[in-house]
Amino acid sequence: MxxxxxxxxxxxxxxxxxxxxxxxxxxxxxxxxxxxxxxxxxxxxxxxxxxxxxxxxxxxxxxxxxxxxxxxxxxxxxxxxxxxxxxxxxxxxxxxxxxxxxxxxxxxxxxxxxxxxxxxxxxxxxxxxxxxxxxxxxxxxxxxxxxxxxxVMGTGWHAARAAGVREGSSVVVVGDGAVGLCGVLAAREQGAGRIVAMSRHADRQALARAFGATDVVEERGEAGEQAVLGLTDGVGADAVLECVGTGQAMSTAFAVARPGATVGFVGVPHGVEVPVRQMFGRNVGLAGGVAxxxxxxxxxxxxxxxxxxxxxxxxxxxxxxxxxxxxxxxxxxxxxxxxxxxx
Amino acid sequence: MxxxxxxxxxxxxxxxxxxxxxxxxxxxxxxxxxxxxxxxxxxxxxxxxxxxxxxxxxxxxxxxxxxxxxxxxxxxxxxxxxxxxxxxxxxxxxxxxxxxxxxxxxxxxxxxxxxxxxxxxxxxxxxxxxxxxxxxxxxxxxxxxxxxxxxVMGTGWHAARAAGVREGSSVVVVGDGAVGLCGVLAAREQGAGRIVAMSRHADRQALARAFGATDVVEERGEAGEQAVLGLTDGVGADAVLECVGTGQAMSTAFAVARPGATVGFVGVPHGVEVPVRQMFGRNVGLAGGVAxxxxxxxxxxxxxxxxxxxxxxxxxxxxxxxxxxxxxxxxxxxxxxxxxxxx
Structure with a gap:
């Protein structure tokens, strides 16, 4: 063969x-x-x-x-x-x-x-x-x-499940690879009311929108976090899907999660330090893993x-x-x- | 006054x-x-x-x-x-x-x-x-x-809620202070089927049992983890309450959690490094915080x-x-x- x-x-x-x-x-x-x-x-x-x-x-x-x-x-x-x-x-x-x-x-x-x-x-x-x-x-x-x-679809689905996406949830998806895009689709199918895709590439933004993203944030780092907070009245998102696995992606995921939310992570962690004091003070959970x-x-x-x-x-x-x-x-x-x- | x-x-x-x-x-x-x-x-x-x-x-x-x-x-x-x-x-x-x-x-x-x-x-x-x-x-x-x-009762309750205790769950409570003891009580009231209290002190063990602990593990560190795994057919617990906040307590909590479980943490983290690769590989989540x-x-x-x-x-x-x-x-x-x- x-x-x-x-x-x-x-x-x-x-x-x-x-x-x-x-x-x-x-x-x-x-x-x-x-x-x-x-x-x-x-x-x-x-x-x-x-x-x-x-x-x-x-x-x-x-x-x-x-x-x-x-x-x-x-x-x-x-x-x-x-x-x-x-x-x-x-x-x-x-x-x-x-x-x-x-x-x-x-x-x-x-x-x-x-x-x-x-x-x-x-x-x-x-x-x-x-x-x-x-x-x-x-x-x-x-x-x-x-x-x-x-x-990728099963992995995106896992991210959304782990993040606790519910009917009407506001969701942020960090990462615009195939998994992140499937995370957008999963969030839509699981009933999300608003889906913010963080993506810098026009072709992936288009696919994210086709998959159900209601908003696209192009900025990364602190500017991206501020943009998401601006979209959510300063509150943060009900659920966050981390589909990259880098320290910066994880940091952004926690920054845009509202108190009491969960970051569903499916990006294999590379050089990630989990901000445990921030998690504790804001009651933001971390769940997920290999789907x-x-x-x-x-x-x-x-x-x-x-x-x-x-x-x-x-x-x-x-x-x-x-x-x-x-x-x-x-x-x-x-x-x-x-x-x-x-x- | x-x-x-x-x-x-x-x-x-x-x-x-x-x-x-x-x-x-x-x-x-x-x-x-x-x-x-x-x-x-x-x-x-x-x-x-x-x-x-x-x-x-x-x-x-x-x-x-x-x-x-x-x-x-x-x-x-x-x-x-x-x-x-x-x-x-x-x-x-x-x-x-x-x-x-x-x-x-x-x-x-x-x-x-x-x-x-x-x-x-x-x-x-x-x-x-x-x-x-x-x-x-x-x-x-x-x-x-x-x-x-x-x-303390509200905090123990939060630990059990964050850990996802359900009817029939096997639960491990790490920590035998007032919060840990209330965690035992919360787990019982939330329907846990088996509750393992990790405690080295006779008076606190007695209180844990009065609050609903079905098992007590006296050992700490690896010996304690092995004891808990022995009690759960090598599978680990459905839900783990981390009520201390030290690195060792957190490490034990993750070690005794079964794949797919959640560690509910309410001990203010001091010197805790979250084992994110282990969380990823085993799908063990971390949730909780200030109650x-x-x-x-x-x-x-x-x-x-x-x-x-x-x-x-x-x-x-x-x-x-x-x-x-x-x-x-x-x-x-x-x-x-x-x-x-x-x-």
Whole structure:
């Protein structure tokens, strides 16, 4: 099969590898319909996390089940499935509590920027998509929406849930990457009354508005914080989604949160110091983390299928799988918000 | 009137001062029935916060309204009232949202270890107690319960609320001071199924059990964390109340929280570094802060009056107001959990 392999920082290649196969009786092998490049794939690409040896890469995909191990019950060959970016057993205490990312035997799905991918613990991981199968796969627009659910839409949804977005809430979204944009969409779908997107880029601002942002703040730092406070009568927002992970983004998130609010954070923290005295004095909470996408798929997929949720617009670029190196280059250079790869 | 004045670290005196009086038309003057010494009163006493000049001290009291300014509508002379430790206007955005501690014109009640105390913004601050008045004041046991509501019970309640305690939750309470003990009581009243009190002192363990603790863990640090995990099948607790404010207490709180749980913190943070990467990876949230006791009094007082909530047992020592210096000495030496002062 053709697969994407990272050899070293800035050295991503499309290669021929042995076909993915069932190893454990609980595995499934999925024929990938579409995969994509994640912001977190850029860490090894940029040398921010180590690449000790060449390894397959990619953790977001939608596909058709090609083969299942003998113990798999929940999915069968021919079904169209969405995979979260982590696999999970489905029956440990953490899975049952909806925190599948903490599954005691789970781990990260890997190597799906390829024609085939092995998914461990298929029963606890994959979610079948009603209405489509190998013979009648989803049309392109639905495929894009489904693919977004494998990570960024679920992550944006988690940010909004963690921040406690409610009917009528005023919401600020810090970060205009694919996750932040999906956070805007999640906030809208969860009933937010006002959504302020903090974004400096015209194309992303337009997408944020299409996703439900009622206001856009271009400034960063203190000027951005003042702008948000100005929009909220000096009170601050009911809920804040932190979708970046830098110290400045977190600082802005806390500054624009009203007393009693929660910052829902899904940006992997890099150099973040949590302002605990400020949190204490103003009763601003911090919740979130790595999104348990598996827990949200049963909510998200029906919304996608009935058209209520259309996150696929975050894919502003589509390339054949063979051009994965170009996909990484474009994402790294911020020429694309998010690139879809099609085997 | 007689009043307690702090002159310098370890120099607290009972003195004669001018009677408290109505200054603003929204003020009330309350004749104190009972006041008490707070853990936070020990900061200036221990020199941990500065004492720049002699000043009256005390912020927890129950009393009878003696006089009100001309704009006060919600309380009238003769009523028995509980005062939160902060005053608040009652109608700004933060008060209306139940975060009266962030009231845009509010501040700290002060100087109530005295015969009389001036309470600003009486309408937004004081809560009248049904069934009692100047002619028939509450009996001693009820008085103690009411007094606990002016701070420690409201603060323990806040910790449990912030931690998301629900029917059947497994709860860990870190800290066995008056607030931690009230946290145990709050968790029980909010429906917790199992309550682990972390306490090394036999008398406080006994009180924790009387308040509803089902288990006591004596160890601290890693040994304590392992003990709690042992009690929860290695999963961790559904909700954790951090009622100390030190780095070690916070670290323990996060270590015993299950993935997806929230640490409710009400201990004023001193030297706390929030483990943000651990929070992210395990989806453990942090919420709480200075308790908006005013928001909880309408819930707490009926429970006290019908006997469902009896937090008064945290007062293990009672002294006449004149002996305030001895009260500070006892609290500082940890000879008393909490001292009630009676004018």
């Amino acid at each position: 053709r697969a994407t392999v990272i050899h070293a920082p800035r050295d991503v290649r499309s290669e021929t590898r042995p076909d993915a196969a069932v190893v454990e009786p609980t595995d499934a092998v999925v024929r990938v319909l579409a995969a994509c490049v994640c912001g977190s794939d850029l860490w090894p690409y940029r040398g921010e996390s180590p690449v000790r040896e060449p390894r397959p890469i990619g953790h977001e995909h939608v596909g058709v089940v090609a083969e299942v191990g003998r113990d798999v019950r929940a999915v069968r060959p021919g079904q169209v499935v969405v995979s979260p970016f982590t696999y999970s057993c489905g029956h440990c205490a953490h899975c049952l509590a909806g925190v599948q990312t903490s599954c005691v035997v789970g781990g990260g799905v890997n190597g799906c920027q390829a024609e085939l991918v092995r998914v461990p613990m298929a029963d606890g991981t994959l979610v079948a998509v009603d209405g489509y199968d190998a013979a009648s796969p989803p049309p392109d627009d639905v495929l894009r929406d489904l693919l977004a659910c494998s990570d 348990s996408v598996r827990a949200y798929l049963p909510t998200l997929l029906p919304k996608v299928l009935d058209g209520a949720l259309r996150p696929g617009a975050v894919f502003d670029t589509e390339l054949p799988l063979e051009q994965a190196p170009e996909a990484y280059r474009r994402m790294d250079a911020r020429e694309s918000v998010k690139v879809l790869l099609r085997p | 007689r009043a307690t004045v702090i002159h310098a670290p370890r120099d607290v005196r009972s003195e004669t001062r001018p009677d408290a009086a109505v200054v603003e038309p929204t003020d009330a003057v309350v004749r104190v029935l009972a006041a008490c010494v707070c853990g936070s009163d020990l900061w200036p006493y221990r020199g941990e916060s500065p004492v720049r000049e002699p000043r009256p001290i005390g912020h927890e009291h129950v009393g009878v309204v003696a006089e009100v300014g001309r704009d006060v509508r919600a309380v009238r002379p003769g009523q028995v009232v509980v005062s939160p430790f902060t005053y608040s206007c009652g109608h700004c955005a933060h008060c209306l949202a139940g975060v009266q501690t962030s009231c845009v014109v509010g501040g700290g009640v002060n100087g109530c270890q005295a015969e009389l105390v001036r309470v600003p913004m009486a309408d937004g601050t004081l809560v009248a107690v049904d069934g009692y008045d100047a002619a028939s004041p509450p009996p001693d046991d009820v008085l103690r319960d009411l007094l606990a509501c002016s701070d 908006s006791v005013r928001a909880y009094l309408p819930t707490l007082l009926p429970k006290v009056l019908d006997g469902a909530l009896r937090p008064g047992a945290v007062f293990d020592t009672e002294l006449p107001l004149e002996q305030a210096p001895e009260a500070y000495r006892r609290m500082d030496a940890r000879e008393s959990v909490k001292v009630l002062l009676r004018p």
